[in-house]
Amino acid sequence: MSNICILTKKKKISKNKISHSNIKNKCFKNINFKKKKIWINNNFKVLKISTKSIKIIKKCIF
Template identity: 75%
Template sequence: MSNICILTKKKKITKCKVSHSNIKNKCFSKINFNKQIIWVKNKFNKIKISSKSIKIIKKCIF
């Protein structure tokens, strides 16, 4: 599975770590992924989605 959320289309972002001497190094920040079991088309599916999308789903359902 790729590191892209299915619902929100979030993916890893590039950023720069800046040292005290102002040297910039590229690094990546990952997404907060969770495995969630969701009822879809008369069966349970286990999908990997971001925690932000889990909050969105809970807000819409309840």
């Protein structure tokens, strides 16, 4: 399974890790993924979604 959120289309971003001497090394920042059970088409599906999309879902439901 890829590291892209289904709902918000978020993915990992590239950034530079900068040392004290200003040397730049490329690194990646991953997304905060959680596995959640969501009721879809009369049964539960386990989805790997970001925490931001979990907040959006909670806002829409309540």
